[in-house]
Amino acid sequence: MADVVVDPGVPPEDAQLLRESRRVLIKMRLGWVPEPRRSVSSAHYRMIAAFGSAAFFGLMLGAGVLGLGFGLLLFVVLGIPLLIVLFVRNDMPEDEEDGYEREVYEQLCWYEGRYVLTEDLDESAARLLARAQRAIATVTGSRVNAEGLLDDVRNTVMLPAQEWEIARLLAKLSALRTKHRETVSQGLTPEVAAVAEPLARALDSSEEAVLARVEALERYAANVIDAERAYVAHHQIEELRGRVHQYEELVAETGADGFAVPELERLAQDADLLEQALRRSVSSAQEAFRYLDP
Incomplete structure (x- = not known):
């Protein structure tokens, strides 16, 4: 017998997802919510700005005083770590299971009141x-x-x-x-x-x-x-x-x-x-x- 009964008015694909979401539903009943999506924090922005300013200043200083080659070296030393921090913190793909559970969670919230979990x-x-x-x-x-x-x-x-x-x-x-x-x-x-x-x-x-x-x-x-x-x-x-x-x-x-x-x-x-x-x-x-x- 179905563990999740869904309103027949819910679109078939969404209804199927809801019927298969018993595990996530039980977690939600226990107070679980998915972690917020990864975003760049204000502290991260300040760090990026600091690294960027230092790299730009180093490039300008090196080009004007010590030569273009030394300025490029400073940019590499200061700029590359900036790019690594930026991409590692923000472009790393979300875990596949976390992404699926987030999708299910959002669907369950959207259709709240249009499904019944038998454990309820x-x-x-x-x-x-x-x-x-x-x-x-x-x-x-x-x-x-x-x-x-x-x-x-x-x-x-x-x-x-x-x-x-x-x-x-x-x-x-x-x-x-x-x-x-x-x-x-x-x-x-x-x-x-x-x-x-x-x-x-x-x-x-x-x-x-x-x-x-x-x-x-x-x-x-x-x-x-x-x-x-x-x-x-x-x-x-x-x-x-x-x-x-x-x-x-x-x-x-x-x-x-x-x-x-x-x-x-x-x-x-x-x-x-x-x-x-x-x-x-x-x-x-x-x-x-x-x-x-x-």
Whole structure:
């Protein structure tokens, strides 16, 4: 299951980066921020100015008094160290991993509020999200969905939206519930308890509402499982029907007609029944899907 749930409205490339950023997200939750980009400090500027002035003065003095050759020598002695300091301090490439983590950090800050890290959820909320994700995986991984027997276009849009909405609500619920428990654990006066109790009921009511969403997904997934069974059985029967003539030849050659004919007739009947069962299962799944519409 996804460790980071991302708002479907985030561009795909950015969303993929966010989903792969769990390690950096956890570091951020612990207070980590990347080091500032390397820049030339004011002290560094003063050092550059001092070296530059000395080199220029040396060049002028040498050219005017001791000759151009000595002036160039002074410039080399004083100017080359200046260039080394300047380039080493400022043109050294940033470490590759540091650069990647900085990029991830900037993306995470930019999209704050549009992703949920599962570690941010409390135990009850994490269980609910896992149930929702299992139901969604059941639907999207089914052969009836891959074959287009379900409303695959709506599945592609609606199911990620449902996962995101459930994760978003559970993250808010977890954060508020954690703060509520911290406050209550300190001990409450009767007056405060009278206020805190209905607020706790509001939290429970919110969780029940999210639970209803999850259960609707699970009902949809259960219908898809039924359709999947019917789909598999239907195809198995069709494979057997395709080999009926081979069975008939073998039965005729062995003189076992009295035993086999009723079985072959039942095979045809079962194929028809399974065709009907498949249609009913797919219809039931599609009907269950309608409850997920906002």
